[in-house]
Amino acid sequence: MEARKTDGFLIDAVKRHHPTAIALSDDLYAHPELPDQEFRSSRKIVELLREAGYTVEYPYLGYETGFRAVLDNGDGPSAAILVEYDALPGLGHACGHNAHCAMSVLAALALADVKDRFPGKLYVVGTPAEEENGAKVGMARQGVFDGMSLAMMIHSWSGGKHVPDMDVLSLQCYLVEFRGVSAHAAAGPWNGHNALSAARKFLDLIDARRECFTSDIRVNGVITDGGKYPNILPDRAEVRLEYRTGSQGKMRLMDDIVKKCARGAALALDCEVSFTEGFEGFSDMVCVPALEQEVRAVLEGMDEPCLPSLPASGSSDVGNVSYHCPTIQPLISLCDAPYALHTPEFREETVKEPAHRAIATGGTLIASLIYRTLTDEEFRRRVYESYQAQREEKLNS
Structure with a gap:
């Protein structure tokens, strides 16, 4: 697939909100909160979304620190941006949730600026406790993502090159x-x-x-x-x-x-x-080749280096979402050094200048995929067919 240039109006919207996203990431780094205790973090995100015009349910579905925000543009497809913001005991944001939370929020704010350009519903779902019980598990089971054309977030990473999707067991x-x-x-x-x-x-x-x-x-x-x-x-x-x-x-x-x-x-x-x-x-991850190809094309359009997808190793509650709708979780590198996740060294990289630049990369990528999903019927069809084939194989292999 050829490199895909992101529309200029989306890039401009991302640039407008990039300083806000950096400030959010650095604030979460300075005030890490443990799983299901993310009261300050979730409140700050909700305030930003409400100011941008989202209608927000908070708390949501029995999760005290969970939320669901929506931009309702009437009839049409629906898509969700997932947001994580919990930290690790004794290590703070050593998994980079502060940075990839900021990417999700940046995309949400940018898309709110251009809401007149797409139909349907855009959801932003705050999902607590990924490091422990994983709120996405219960949310998926209760049907939050059923019928959506796309659910997406990004996970922080290192090593200087990005990965189109994060496979999990x-x-x-x-x-x-x-x-x-x-x-x-x-x-x-x-x-x-x-x-x-x-x-x-x-x-x-x-x-x-x-x-x-x-x-x-x-x-x-x-x-x-x-x-x-x-x-x-x-x-x-x-x-x-x-x-x-x-x-x-x-x-x-x-x-x-x-x-x-x-x-x-x-x-x-x-x-x-x-x-x-x-x-x-x-659950394991239902990886969608059509989505992975689009991620690679968008990243290449931004002149960002990209690795092939990697074998599954760990586990994530994003996998549960992937059995309910087409889902993708690319890995965006915050630094050139290959630091392992859940280490103090990686935590410190999340607030440096390269990580701040990566927040714009991630925000642009999410905004681009969400926008194309909501506006391109042929793309949605191709993604869904790819998804159905992979899901069927996962269920029976």
Whole structure:
């Protein structure tokens, strides 16, 4: 696909609001707030959106720090800009949420300036707690994104080159509880059923299955309760197990394997076993080739360097959104040095001049894709067909 130049009126609108977006990013950096505690951050964003003419619901859908803002231009398609603003314990904005929050808000303010140029509805959705429970999970389940033509945000990144989309793995967490019978470990162990032994055997069985896992599957577990004293056979043990896969089909397969291993260990040790979800599961990402091509074309039109899409590694609640509508989350580099996310070094880069320039790049990219989605029926059709094919494959592979 050839490079695509962003319309001049969008570039002008981004330039007008760029100083506001920089100030927002730097303010969030200076006042980091933990997941579900983002009261100051969400309030500042909501004030900016209301001043720009958005109608805002805040709090939203039971999330005290969540919001949904809308520009309603009547009949037509709908699209959503997603906003993240939570920080990490002890590290502040070491994941760059301050910077990519500012990109989303910048695009929202710029599009408000040109609202007479597009039909339909533009939503800006504030999604708390991405670093923990992920509000997008519950929002997607409750239908917030159903029927939309596009949902989009950007994630901060480093290394000097951008990535058209951020692929992610699905994530499930179980608290696996084993119940046995306690007994004196020396005087009468034959009278007991050791729950800790069942928990250990469960982890052994999981390890025995690893040689048959495909490369996209990750399984990690820890024993959170293994008894109190070595002279008493534990009547309770608990394992916190998390596993990730690259598709919903493989997630169903892994769910079956995990439960078989747990039940087999419990049966062998004469124990009972139960499963409780540690949190609502994160989905893998339905990547949309048509959207990725458009992102690359827009970035190349801005003379911005771009890498190929990378293999999925971590997890994000954006994946849940992607099973409800075409969704994309490009990675925009804030600095040339290749710093890892969730590090103090990366956190400090988010308030330097290169990051401030990257906020304009990200804001322009979001505004461009949202605008084309709302105004180009043929583009919407092509994106939806690409999305449907990828979603079907993810559900069944």
